[in-house]
Amino acid sequence: MSQASVNKGQCLSQIVNDARLTRDNITLVGKSPAGLVGLFLAVGVVGIVLTLIGSQVVGIDHALAAYHVGVMGVLGICLGSLFWVMLSHVFAMTWNVALRRQFENVMRAMWLVLILMLPIMLIEVISHGVMFTWMDTHYVSSDPIYVHKSGYLNVPFFILRFAVYFGLWLLLIRKFWTWQREQDETGDRWLSNKARFTSSWGLLVFGITCAFAAFDWLMSLDYHFFSTMWGVYFFAGAAYSAMAVNILITRGLNAMGKMNGVVTVEHRHDQGKLLFAFTVFWAYIGFSQYFLIWYANIPEETSYMLARKVNYPNLTMALVLGHFCLPFLILLPRPVKRSGMLITIMAIWAVVIHFIDMYWIIRPMADAHLTYKGEEPLGMSVIWLDIAGVVGVVGIFAAVVVRNIFSGPLIPVNDPRLPGCLHHKNYV
Amino acid sequence: MAKTTFETESGAKVFGLLAEFTNPHTLTEGAKKIRDAGFKKWDTHAPFPVHEMEESMGIVGKAIAPMMFVIGCAALFGAGGGYLLQWAININYEIIVQGKPASSAWEPFVPVTFELGILCTAFGALLAMLAFNGLPRHHHPLFSSDNFLRATDDGFFISIEAADDKFDPEETRKLLADAGATSIELIED
Numbered sequence: 001m002s003q004a005s006v007n008k009g010q011c012l013s014q015i016v017n018d019a020r021l022t023r024d025n026i027t028l029v030g031k032s033p034a035g036l037v038g039l040f041l042a043v044g045v046v047g048i049v050l051t052l053i054g055s056q057v058v059g060i061d062h063a064l065a066a067y068h069v070g071v072m073g074v075l076g077i078c079l080g081s082l083f084w085v086m087l088s089h090v091f092a093m094t095w096n097v098a099l100r101r102q103f104e105n106v107m108r109a110m111w112l113v114l115i116l117m118l119p120i121m122l123i124e125v126i127s128h129g130v131m132f133t134w135m136d137t138h139y140v141s142s143d144p145i146y147v148h149k150s151g152y153l154n155v156p157f158f159i160l161r162f163a164v165y166f167g168l169w170l171l172l173i174r175k176f177w178t179w180q181r182e183q184d185e186t187g188d189r190w191l192s193n194k195a196r197f198t199s200s201w202g203l204l205v206f207g208i209t210c211a212f213a214a215f216d217w218l219m220s221l222d223y224h225f226f227s228t229m230w231g232v233y234f235f236a237g238a239a240y241s242a243m244a245v246n247i248l249i250t251r252g253l254n255a256m257g258k259m260n261g262v263v264t265v266e267h268r269h270d271q272g273k274l275l276f277a278f279t280v281f282w283a284y285i286g287f288s289q290y291f292l293i294w295y296a297n298i299p300e301e302t303s304y305m306l307a308r309k310v311n312y313p314n315l316t317m318a319l320v321l322g323h324f325c326l327p328f329l330i331l332l333p334r335p336v337k338r339s340g341m342l343i344t345i346m347a348i349w350a351v352v353i354h355f356i357d358m359y360w361i362i363r364p365m366a367d368a369h370l371t372y373k374g375e376e377p378l379g380m381s382v383i384w385l386d387i388a389g390v391v392g393v394v395g396i397f398a399a400v401v402v403r404n405i406f407s408g409p410l411i412p413v414n415d416p417r418l419p420g421c422l423h424h425k426n427y428v
Numbered sequence: 429m430a431k432t433t434f435e436t437e438s439g440a441k442v443f444g445l446l447a448e449f450t451n452p453h454t455l456t457e458g459a460k461k462i463r464d465a466g467f468k469k470w471d472t473h474a475p476f477p478v479h480e481m482e483e484s485m486g487i488v489g490k491a492i493a494p495m496m497f498v499i500g501c502a503a504l505f506g507a508g509g510g511y512l513l514q515w516a517i518n519i520n521y522e523i524i525v526q527g528k529p530a531s532s533a534w535e536p537f538v539p540v541t542f543e544l545g546i547l548c549t550a551f552g553a554l555l556a557m558l559a560f561n562g563l564p565r566h567h568h569p570l571f572s573s574d575n576f577l578r579a580t581d582d583g584f585f586i587s588i589e590a591a592d593d594k595f596d597p598e599e600t601r602k603l604l605a606d607a608g609a610t611s612i613e614l615i616e617d
Contacts, residue, residue, distance in 0.1 A: 287538065294535050295528070425479070 018422060020261040026410050028258065033406035040399035047392025054385035062378050064123065064130050065366035066389025071116045072218060072362065073241070073355045073390065074397040076234065078113050079210055080242025081106040082169065083235070085176055086206060089192070089199035095270055097421035098262050098411045102249040104180060105404035106242065107173050112400045114166045116393060121162060125155055131362075133369050134223040145224050145300065153223055161216055165209045172202045180412060187414035210235050221365040225304040229289040236285045237357050240278035244350035247271045249405065251344045259410055265338050266424050272337025275350060279331060283324035307364045312380070315360050322353045355390050434590050434597055436616060443569035443617040444470075444589040445600055446576060447609035452478045455584040458607035459484040462586060465603055469592040473570075473579040495556045502552025503545055510544030511537055569617050587615070 023029065055063030081103040087093070088100050129135030134153050140146040146153070175198055179191040211231020219230045227233075250263050250271070293301040308316050327346060336342045363386070367377040412418065434442040449455040452474060459472050463486040472481060482488045514537050522529065525536070558564065570576050570587055579585055586609070588600055597614075604612050 291535055291538065295525075297528075 018419070020422060021413070025258060025260055026262060026413065027408075028256075028406050028410065031256075031406070033402055036402045037399045040395045040402060042395075044392050044395025044397075044399060047388045047390070047395055049392075050388035051385065051392050054382070054388060058382050058385055059378075060123075060130055061366050061370060062382060062385055063389065064120065065363055065378070066386045067393065068120060068131065068217075068389075069355060069358045069362050069386065070390040070393030071113065071120065073358045074109075074116070074393055075113050075213075075217075076238035076354060076358070077241045077245050077351075077397075078107055078110050079169070079206070079213075079235075080238035080240070081245070082110070082173060083203075083206060083210075083239055084242055084246070086172070086199040086202050089176075089195040090203060092192075092196060092417065094417045094420035095267065095424040097415050097417045098259065099246060099250060099267060099271070100415075101180075101409070101411050102246050102253075102405070103242065104177060105249070105407075106245055106401055108177055108404050109397060109400045110166075110169055110173050112397060114170070116396075117162070117166075121159070125159070131221055131366060131369065132223075133372070134220065140223075149223060153220060158216060161212065165213045165216075168205050168209055172198070172205065181408070183412065183414050184409060185414075189416040192416055207231075207235075210238070218361055221362065222304060222368060224300045226300065227289055227293070227304075229285055229292070233282075233285050233289055236278060236282040237354055240275065240282055241351055241354035243271060243275050243278060244347040244354070247275065247343060247347035248351070249401075251340060251347070253405075253410060254340070262411060262422065264424075265340075266426050267421075268340065268343055269334075269338045269426050270424075272331060272343050272346075275343075275346065276327070276331040276337070279324060279327045279350075283328070286323075303368075307368055308360060311367065311377075312360065312364055315356070315380075319353070319357060319360055322349070323357060327353075355394075359386065359390075432595075434595075436614070441617040442590045442597070443615040444587055444591075444595070445597075445604060445612055446570060446573055446615050447586045447588075447604040447607070447612045448575065449584040449586065449608060450610055452584060454608045455586065456481065456484045458586055458604070458609060461603065461607040462588065465594065467588055467592050467594050469589040469595075471587050473576070473583070473585040473587065475580055475582060475584075491560065495553075495560050498556040498559075499549060499552045502556075503549040506548025506552075507541050507545030509548070510541040513544075514540055569615050573613060573615055575611075575613065 020026075051063050051067055054066070084096075084103045085100060085107055088096050088103075093100075124130060124132050124135060128137070129139075134140050134146055134149075135155055135158075176195055179195050182188065183191045211234070214231050214234035218234065219225065219227065247268070250259070250267070253259050254263060290305060293305055327350065330336060330342070331346060336346075363378070367379065371377050415421075436442060447458070449458055455472060455474060456478060459481065462470055463484065472478070472485060474481075517523075528536070575583065576585060577583075586604065586607075588595060588604070594600075601612055
């Protein structure tokens, strides 16, 4: 233990002597979040109210689909942030110590996603499936495809899984955040090791729950359809959008004159590299999924791709170009990743395209149900309701994240790896 | 500009000068002086990576740009070649698999195009790295100095080649001494 205390002493003295770590630079003390939180909250409430109006004026199917897009989008951002936090711990990452707090601030908003999910669960269960048509047992009991899947797709098990996923995620988030706050105060470097151990099994739990949550809340919208790559596809978008949100938060804080010299062009470069990496990863997984469905040519699977290629051709092309081709070519050169302005634009674009990706998944399924029931499909009509549903959820989510950011220091001030992070540099 | 060659009294061709420094710090400071003197054909040698040596040597990004161009060409060659290969064998004898005609579908062409692109990029990167480093080679004149073997153990060196336009046996030796070298030796080619 004496060795440990010596190391801790050295580490703290290095931090104390660093001119960049002034209270003014690494905290938001003296600034009030009220304006920003109020703005986002107002936008969110307007969006939610418009969605509610839409549910009466246009139809519950359309409104619920729009709201579902928003909730799944912020769930992806939240889960992706949890993933990045655990990845930093498990690899004992030095370079992103100063960025980790912003991932934590986003992942801490998971409770909000739980609350936002509750209306969906309630409406679906009470009305025996608006979007989740398999919940209507009278309707599907004669469907042999459903009967085969009924051991998994039934309402009690669905609710149990919902509770288990959120239970595990909130448990992991609570553990990491409690240790982080304790380390901020005490500087106990062993908490980093605890977090590292927890991350090692936490990543396993995350991988399984994230995949099955994606099966439950996205893939089961069309219960005929199945894809073993679905979980990875959702994860790829989640990690991508979470990194984009992290870039936006750190850029925003830099613009407010905070974290000068703490988060530098070198950190931005690495954020850009990972944003680029997950652009490619998403495309790789997305194409692999499409390609396997294309050459196997099984009706249950191809119906999914056909519904999107035929009914939403522009949206599909927008996704191919906007989620892969353009970001790939733009983010490829080194100067772009190091440019503050360009990387901010690309991060905003990444968040937007992430929601378009969710829209591409969810909306055609709502259409398919309507067609199946003999009603008019929604198509790309009444776009204001789609936007309202997403903006409502994102506004409230952003308000909570901003409140989290203002609630404490902007970096893990007593992290034993912080000095290394401050000297981080890319040599390539 | 006519290239000057230098010879020793016994008639051997001079490769250049090898100067030893005591530690990474003096090596870095010495490198900055050589950089500012405008030398081009010179190098630093240390047993471990010395941070910020690229800046001290003034070679940031200069070595990587031509290599990236080569790798980019290799990538385009691989991907383009991979596509053309499939196109060429399908144009005269179309292979229809599972009722999916190759001429109307783009999907089957993606894996081979992608994989050949990746393969050629990897080979291009490896071969370009070797070529730009002048590898493989059996011998280097610097190895004739027994002292230089310590570059893999505890020695820090700067070598300046006689082929550099600014090289002058007396002036360069003086410059290296001013830059903080503890010992300077002449290396024969």
